[in-house]
Structures are given as C-alpha cells and as structure tokens.
Amino acid sequence: xxxxxxxxxxxxxxxxxxxxxxxxxxxxxxxxxxxxxxxxxxxxxxxxxxxxxxxxxxxxxxxxxxxxxxxxxxxxxxxxxxxxxxxxxxxxxxxxxxxxxxxxxxxxxxxxxxxxxxxxxxxxxxxxxxxxxxxxxxxxxxxxxxxxxxxxxxxxxxxxxxxxxxxxxxxxxxxxxxxxxxxxxxxxxxxxxxxxxxxxxxxxxxxxxxxxxxxxxxxxxxxxxxxxxxxxxxxx
Amino acid sequence: xxxxxxxxxxxxxxxxxxxxxxxxxxxxxxxxxxxxxxxxxxxxxxxxxxxxxxxxxxxxxxxxxxxxxxxxxxxxxxxxxxxxxxxxxxxxxxxxxxxxxxxxxxxxxxxxxxxxxxxxxxxxxxxxxxxxxxxxxxxxxxxxxxxxxxxxxxxxxxxxxxxxxxxxxxxxxxxxxxxxxxxxxxxxxxxxxxxxxxx
Ligand SMILES: Cc1cc2nc3c(=O)[nH]c(=O)nc-3n(C[C@H](O)[C@H](O)[C@H](O)COP(=O)(O)OP(=O)(O)OC[C@H]3O[C@@H](n4cnc5c(N)ncnc54)[C@H](O)[C@@H]3O)c2cc1C
Numbered sequence: 544x545x546x547x548x549x550x551x552x553x554x555x556x557x558x559x560x561x562x563x564x565x566x567x568x569x570x571x572x573x574x575x576x577x578x579x580x581x582x583x584x585x586x587x588x589x590x591x592x593x594x595x596x597x598x599x600x601x602x603x604x605x606x607x608x609x610x611x612x613x614x615x616x617x618x619x620x621x622x623x624x625x626x627x628x629x630x631x632x633x634x635x636x637x638x639x640x641x642x643x644x645x646x647x648x649x650x651x652x653x654x655x656x657x658x659x660x661x662x663x664x665x666x667x668x669x670x671x672x673x674x675x676x677x678x679x680x681x682x683x684x685x686x687x688x689x690x691x692x693x694x695x696x697x698x699x700x701x702x703x704x705x706x707x708x709x710x711x712x713x714x715x716x717x718x719x720x721x722x723x724x725x726x727x728x729x730x731x732x733x734x735x736x737x738x739x740x741x742x743x744x745x746x747x748x749x750x751x752x753x754x755x756x757x758x759x760x761x762x763x764x765x766x767x768x769x770x771x772x773x774x775x776x777x778x779x
Numbered sequence: 780x781x782x783x784x785x786x787x788x789x790x791x792x793x794x795x796x797x798x799x800x801x802x803x804x805x806x807x808x809x810x811x812x813x814x815x816x817x818x819x820x821x822x823x824x825x826x827x828x829x830x831x832x833x834x835x836x837x838x839x840x841x842x843x844x845x846x847x848x849x850x851x852x853x854x855x856x857x858x859x860x861x862x863x864x865x866x867x868x869x870x871x872x873x874x875x876x877x878x879x880x881x882x883x884x885x886x887x888x889x890x891x892x893x894x895x896x897x898x899x900x901x902x903x904x905x906x907x908x909x910x911x912x913x914x915x916x917x918x919x920x921x922x923x924x925x926x927x928x929x930x931x932x933x934x935x936x937x938x939x940x941x942x943x944x945x946x947x948x949x950x951x952x953x954x955x956x957x958x959x960x961x962x963x964x965x966x967x968x969x970x971x972x973x974x975x976x977x978x
Contacts, residue, residue: 550783583860586784594789595801595860620790620803628786635784641975643961644813753810757923760815770815770893779809 548585549573551609551637553629559696562615563662564626565601567608570637575604578673579646579666579748582639586621596621599666600640603673609637612696614662645748645776649673653745654682656737658759660751661689663778667750668697671708684737685710688729688755691717711737731762738766750776797854799969802862810923811859813957817892817943821927826911827946830882840927843911846871851910853933856969868931870912873904884949888956889930892943897956899932899939901949908934911944936967
C-alpha cells in the first residue's frame with residue numbers, strides 16, 4: 544500500500560511567510576496518516592527526469608486532503624518549484640505516509656515538548672492540530688525558533704488562546720520590541736521552563752535543520768531528559 | 780494519461796551509472812538519526828562480537844587500532860534520497876573481526892550506543908564490503924556522523940551502517956532492527972530501491 548505513487552492535485556496555496564507556503568493537495572485514495580509523519584513528492588520533467596523530496600504532513604488526516612508546508616530553499620531543485628511555480632489545479636505524485644517513529648500517537652496524557660527550528664514546525668503543527676481536534680488532555684509546550692517575527696508559520700493555530708498549549712518563541716536574528724530576550728540561538732535557559740513541566744516519560748519532538756536538532760537534542764540530554772524520550776527529525 | 784508537474788525542468792541530469800533510482804547527488808553530508816547524538820569517549824569504547832553459542836570476542840579502542848587498517852573510497856546512499864559520491868574512510872574490514880568464528884548463524888544484529896539496532900545478513904559483512912570506520916576524510920569521525928566509530932556497509936542504504944556501534948550479535952534467526960521494525964525494508968538495497976516494507 545505505502546509504496547504506491549498517487550496523483551496529487553494542488554487545490555490551494557497560501558503564503559505563510561515571504562518564502563514559506565502552505566500547499567493543500569487532493570490525493571484520491573490517500574490512506575490517512577499520523578501526526579508527525581511525512582511523504583515523498585515526485586516531480587517529472589518533460590524528458591522523463593524525476594526528482595523526489597520528503598515533506599512533512601502539516602495537518603492531521605482528513606480524507607483525501609493533504610496539507611504540506613514548503614520552505615523555498617534558494618537554488619533548490621524542488622522546493623522553489625512547489626512553493627511558487629506548480630500551478631493550482633496541476634498534479635504531482637505522492638507516496639506515503641512514511642516514518643513511524645517521529646509520531647505523536649495521542650495515546651498518553653503526559654505533557655509533551657515540541658521544539659521547532661524554522662520550517663521544522665510543520666510536523667509539530669500537525670501534532671498541535673491533532674491534539675486540539677481530539678481533545679487529548681496532554682499539555683503541549685512548544686519552543687519555536689525563527690529568524691524574525693516575519694518568519695512565523697501557523698500564527699492562527701499557534702497563537703490561538705489555548706490553556707493546553709504554551710508557546711515560546713526564540714528569535715535568532717531580529718526580535719520584536721516586546722521580546723523578553725536578545726536575539727540568538729536556543730540556550731539551556733530557553734528550555735528550562737518548558738522541560739520543568741514535563742514528566743520523566745514525556746516525549747520531546749525536535750525538528751528542523753541538522754545543526755539545530757543536534758544542538759537542541761544535546762541541550763535536552765544536558766538538562767537531564769532521558770535520551771530515549773527525545774525523538775528527532777532532521778530536514779537536511 | 781495525466782501529465783505531472785508542468786513546467787518542472789530539474790537540474791543537470793546526474794551520472795546515471797552511479798546514482799541508484801530515486802536518489803539525488805549532494806555535496807553535503809546530511810544526518811539521519813532517531814534521537815540525541817551519544818558522545819562516547821574512545822577510552823570507554825569497545826566492540827564485542829557474540830556468536831549464537833555465546834562465544835564472545837572483545838576489542839578496546841587501542842586493540843581495534845592495532846588491527847590491519849584499510850582506506851576506502853565509497854559512494855553513500857541514504858533512504859532519505861541523497862547520495863554522496865567518493866567519501867573517504869579509514870577503518871578495519873569486518874572480515875578481521877569475524878575471522879575463524881565457530882558459527883552457523885546467517886544473520887547479525889548490530890547494536891549501538893543510544894539503543895539503536897539494525898539487522899543484516901552475515902554474508903553482507905564479509906568479503907571486504909563492510910568496515911568499522913573511525914576516520915572520515917582524514918579526520919576522526921564526528922559524533923553526529925557516528926564517531927568515534929560506526930559500521931560502514933556502503934552497498935546498502937545508510938541506516939544499515941549503524942553509528943556509534945558497540946556490538947555485533949550473530950543470530951540463527953532474522954531479528955528486525957529499529958527501522959526495520961517500523962516500516963523500513965529488511966535488506967535495503969539502493970539499486971533495487973528497497974526502501975520500505977513491500978518494496
Ligand atoms: C523527513 C523529512 C521531512 C521534511 N519535511 C519538510 C517540510 O515539511 N518542509 C520543507 O520545506 N522541507 C522539508 N524537508 C526538506 C525537503 O525534503 C528538501 O530537502 C528541501 O525542500 C530542499 O529541497 P530542494 O530540492 O529545494 O533543494 P536541493 O536541490 O536538494 O538543494 C538543497 C540545498 O543545496 C544546494 N544544492 C544542492 N545540490 C546542488 C547543486 N547540484 N547545484 C546547486 N545547488 C545545490 C541548494 O542550493 C540548496 O541550498 C524534509 C526532509 C526530510 C528528510
């Protein structure tokens with residue numbers, strides 16, 4: 544089942560940031576997926592040449608509707624095409640869902656830590672939306688690192704008033720005036736408050752560029768989190 | 780017939796004879812792992828090989844470094860679809876560790892610091908096709924790439940080349956490892972595109 548390439552037609556495109564896009568596709572026969580999973584997208588050129596990249600699912604399963612979040616990488620082969628060139632109504636191919644490890648099952652009720660760097664927020668947004676949709680009693684603590692205020696994805700979902708969702712934003716280059724810290728990379732002090740609310744078995748999901756994930760996962764272990772509870776997804 | 784991705788041109792076509800299906804070449808060295816990177820000092824490092832009868836061999840870091848070393852240049856293929864050509868490694872061929880073992884086992888479970896495991900046919904570790912590698916491009920292997928030492932089995936997808944390797948367990952039955960239990964292919968041949976269950 545999971546190895547089948549399916550036709551996926553672009554239904555909607557919304558700008559999240561200057562170079563980040565939400566793309567909604569219609570994928571007849573899509574088998575559904577779990578929050579945190581990803582899929583493969585395949586593009587085909589006129590001469591038959593194909594390119595495949597992985598993209599995380601940005602929203603919980605919803606019939607044949609599949610939402611992605613794509614950050615256009617300058618000079619990239621696939622992401623700028625998906626972000627800005629693929630016409631609405633045109634098709635690509637998709638295969639999935641993939642990845643059965645970076646997944647929030649929704650089964651437990653313990654608090655959960657989410658740490659996102661840039662577009663690494665995409666699979667975590669799926670978890671946040673799934674928690675809200677299912678009414679799970681787990682409290683979510685999200686630490687979200689972005690370059691500046693104009694780089695925030697999913698404002699409506701993440702900044703929405705919710706007693707079970709606590710969001711802290713770390714600006715790495717430019718912070719808004721009301722920010723309570725200087726711009727810079729995630730430090731142990733940023734993780735101390737959210738990890739203090741966790742239970743020993745609470746899972747932590749860390750997603751973003753490799754350097755970010757390496758650094759945050761090391762900090763979490765340094766703060767005493769059991770490495771077996773820290774799940775990582777690296778975008779490149 | 781539906782035509783896909785109108786207007787997509789893609790980059791210059793890669794060297795087809797070196798690039799397995801569905802892969803793209805990269806100059807970067809991306810990292811795939813499941814959790815935090817273990818930091819294992821060489822003084823605490825050891826490698827054990829255990830047969831199905833319980834016979835155990837053990838090497839410390841210094842013991843491993845005294846074994847015959849080999850330099851090898853390999854193409855790497857990761858299931859996340861990147862391939863990297865001409866990577867330069869130094870290490871000890873697995874043949875050296877497995878020489879003259881009394882065993883009827885046909886399978887191996889590789890165990891790493893941090894709890895990662897992967898399974899391979901024993902035959903794939905023999906014949907100069909697999910190494911315990913400790914040096915990459917002339918430098919000690921960095922922790923995020925599996926240092927101080929990792930398994931290197933370049934003819935299979937890279938998740939089989941377990942980072943932070945600490946033990947090889949020879950088994951008479953096939954025991955799926957970490958990724959193999961959650962959906963990845965049992966064997967993982969990039970040229971046959973054995974990515975997931977059912978490929
Ligand atoms: C499990 C997983 C989930 C992911 N989820 C997401 C997601 O939700 N959203 C998201 O945006 N991304 C995600 N990614 C990353 C995504 O798969 C792509 O890696 C990313 O979109 C870049 O692809 P690209 O084809 O645009 O860039 P590539 O062409 O792959 O290039 C990447 C970078 O390398 C440079 N480069 C590489 N080779 C060359 C070359 N030959 N010539 C010139 N420049 C080159 C490019 O300039 C660019 O900066 C995920 C990755 C993984 C593994």
